Amino acid sequence: xxxxxxxxxxxxxxxxxxxxxxxxxxxxxxxxxxxxxxxxxxxxxxxxxxxxxxxxxxxxxxxxxxxxxxxxxxxxxxxxxxxxxxxxxxxxxxxxxxxxxxxxxxxxxxxxxxxxxxxxxxxxxxxxxxxxxxxxxxxxxxxxxxxxxxxxxxxxxxxxxxxxxxxxxxxxxxxxxxxxxx
Numbered sequence: 001x002x003x004x005x006x007x008x009x010x011x012x013x014x015x016x017x018x019x020x021x022x023x024x025x026x027x028x029x030x031x032x033x034x035x036x037x038x039x040x041x042x043x044x045x046x047x048x049x050x051x052x053x054x055x056x057x058x059x060x061x062x063x064x065x066x067x068x069x070x071x072x073x074x075x076x077x078x079x080x081x082x083x084x085x086x087x088x089x090x091x092x093x094x095x096x097x098x099x100x101x102x103x104x105x106x107x108x109x110x111x112x113x114x115x116x117x118x119x120x121x122x123x124x125x126x127x128x129x130x131x132x133x134x135x136x137x138x139x140x141x142x143x144x145x146x147x148x149x150x151x152x153x154x155x156x157x158x159x160x161x162x163x164x165x166x167x168x169x170x171x172x173x174x175x176x177x178x179x180x181x182x
Contacts, residue, residue: 002055003094006154007146008135015124022060026067035066056087093149100144104137105130135160 002011013029026032039053054068061069070087071080102108108123108130138144139157147154155163 001094001098003097003146005146005150005152007097007138007144007150007152008154008160009097009131012128012131015127022058023062026057026061032064032066039066056091058091090146090149093146097144097146101127101130101134104134 004010016025056068059070070084138154139160
């Protein structure tokens with residue numbers, strides 16, 4: 001999952017088995033290629049080059065053009081340790097945001113959900129819909145823990161919905177509610 005500074009989930013990929021290592025998931029998800037489509041801006045930075053934006057990832061990720069990770073804690077300089085400390089606070093905010101999806105939609109809790117899945121939508125589909133709703137909730141509320149931490153306001157709900165390439169899926173199309181509910 002990628003969470004933007006304004007607190008919205010911008011990239012969700014998966015599902016992947018829990019036993020898969022994060023570095024393998026990053027490689028299989030083509031994250032680096034997907035980041036290259038929107039994380040490089042050909043705006044002059046004073047040197048005639050563009051600007052690359054990066055995401056901050058787990059220590060298991062490989063450092064790359066678009067992915068940053070913590071410096072080695074044991075051999076790091078004082079400046080690297082300070083960087084790790086500062087970035088760690090932001091990373092904790094992101095991890096907490098991931099937890100808010102189940103917090104807002106407790107039915108996604110797998111142990112409770114597995115009893116109600118007979119013939120219904122998959123856990124993955126339900127989770128993706130919950131992420132869309134959670135983003136909408138953040139837009140309506142005007143903030144969340146991450147947007148406050150990074151001092152970056154989320155878009156309005158109208159702006160959020162206008163940015164999508166297509167309207168959000170209908171719950172009936174995802175198999176979450178029956179057709180006759182409309």
